[in-house]
Amino acid sequence: MPNATKIAIIDDERDMRQSISQWLALSGYDTETFASAEDALRVLGPDYPGIVVTDIKMPGMGGMQFLKKLMSTDSSLPVIMITGHGDVPMAVEAMRLGAYDFLEKPFNPDRMNELAKKASHVRRMTLDSRALRRELSDGGQLMEKLIGSSPVMERLKEDILDLGQADGHVLIDGETGTGKTLVAHALHAVGARAGKRFVLVSCASLEEEALAKRLFGPVMPEDNYLPAVEEARGGTLVLEDIETLSDASQARLLSFVNDEGTPPETRIVAISNLQDEGRTCEDALRADLFYRLAALRITVPPLRQRGEDILTIFTRFTEQFAADYGCEPPQVSAQEAAQLLQAPWPGNVRQLFNVAERAVLQSRRGSGTIVSLLMTDHQEMRPVMTTEGKPLKEYVEAFERMLIDNTMRRHRGSIAAVMDELCLPRRTLNEKMAKYGLQRADYI
Structure with missing residues (x-):
């Protein structure tokens, strides 16, 4: 569907609300209908993920009172008002109170679709901005x-x-x-x-x-x-x-x-x-x-001073990109883990982010290796290395931790599945998880 935005349609006339719903649904919108403003208010909260299309003249709570209620709950919610002949002054007053726009009956369905498209874009921008503000305050x-x-x-x-x-x-x-x-x-x-x-x-x-x-x-x-x-x-x-x-x-x-x-x-x-x-x-x-x-x-x-964090971050990035591209994240070998740990990373986390995306893309095509992404032309395609060596034990432990972490994530904390895949007895797996600070609860 080209548009995932919800549209709430409120009209006391059954044929009218069904007609609007069918037309907008054909355009790719997720519509829901209500026979009264009172019914709609039970659903339309301050972060409603969509827009509202409502008639002005309705029994019970009318469109103008309904609009005021909506604006008091969420003043940025786009509300498109539908008005009958002769009610244009009332529609203009509605816009003064915060309505997004209005349509006069009988209206052109293409005009309805155009307004819905614009209002939906405004709503998505508003909700994205709110989410960002919440994240920045959290x-x-x-x-x-x-x-x-x-x-x-x-x-x-x-x-x-x-x-x-x-x-x-x-x-x-x-x-x-x-x-x-x-x-x-x-x-x-x-x-x-x-x-x-x-x-x-x-x-x-x-x-x-x-x-x-x-x-x-x-x-x-x-x-x-x-x-x-x-x-x-x-x-x-x-x-x-x-x-x-x-x-x-x-x-x-x-x-x-x-x-x-x-x-x-x-x-x-x-x-x-x-x-x-x-x-x-x-x-x-x-x-x-x-x-x-x-x-x-x-x-x-800098990233090169962060030890096995490099593997943790790389795994997190590849999982994110794999989800975006609809594929499995690449499996990291012991050699590749060592190369990731030894690379100097002059571009730091931003460079690691780019390497992770390229690793997912080439894995999806079934070609290339992570090591190949860490090669440089000016060094005759040899792996880039830091001058600060690490004991073999550190590389082995970092790879082991990453392997258990990845397997636990993939199996969502199923100890039996992890034991089977890694061919480890229960006691050994428990000891290694304790050693590396891995908790089963974090994966469930």
Whole structure:
């Protein structure tokens, strides 16, 4: 079906509501009908996954009163009103009260379909935005996205929880692709500003004049936005690539920071990528601004320092891509697990994400290996290796943990099925799960 959006159709005339339902169903919509507004209100909650088509003239609760009830529950719910001849002024009043649009009987079915398509798109955008806002305000969900239990990741999570409760500005640095923006989201979500605005500006993506206007204004009425320092008032302002700010913008930002006082009304989280270039953020910013922004500091660890987290993340990514592409995730051999652990990962988690997708795609075609994805042309197709070796025991244990974890996931916690596939006695499997901190309950 091209459109999965629900459409609630309310009309006291049975033939009319069935006619509208059949026409919209043929266009791919999931329709449900109601003979009265009272019946519909039992179903239409604030996050109803669709739109409403309702008649204005109905016995009992009329369309206008029905609209007011809907708007008081969810003011962004698109409601298309159907009106008879002579009721256009009433329909115009309905739009003033929040209706999406109206159709006058007899209406063109194509016009109905066009309105439904537009309203459904608006509804999907609204619900997606709500879901994102909820996720960004849910510190637990965001912390779960920081996958891994290596010492450096445990320390990072502790830093986020500690600094999230503090008031000072924060500098986040680290190599490209390590997840610095995700850390900024998490800092906001676990702190006192979780319910306030979270505004992100990429300093490197705008020309100097446009960036200054976006950050500080002035803006014209037709621009339809506030300067970032005003939009984020009381919340969190994240400045990506802070090191690209010009001297003039640094001066204006310092003035804003000084005016905020202590503790600041608006927290600034500055993100720097300069480690990649052999310089630091301190080199790029004026000293007084740097020390204000770096009152608190988090360095996100590179992937190569995260040990067997690499296998955990890779498995999570391949499972996600396999679900998206409708296939099974690739099986990782011991050699491939060792290669994944030894690769230097200059692009960090973002690079691992790309390798995981390519691994799923080539596995679906039945060709290629994970090792082949870790080869480089400039090294005569030899596997890339880090200079920091690990004891064989560590590779074996990391592979063993990944293998048991993957098998438990695949069999949804069935101990008998895992024992059978891995040819392990119950006691040995229990001992290894205890050793690697794997709990059966996590897979059921």
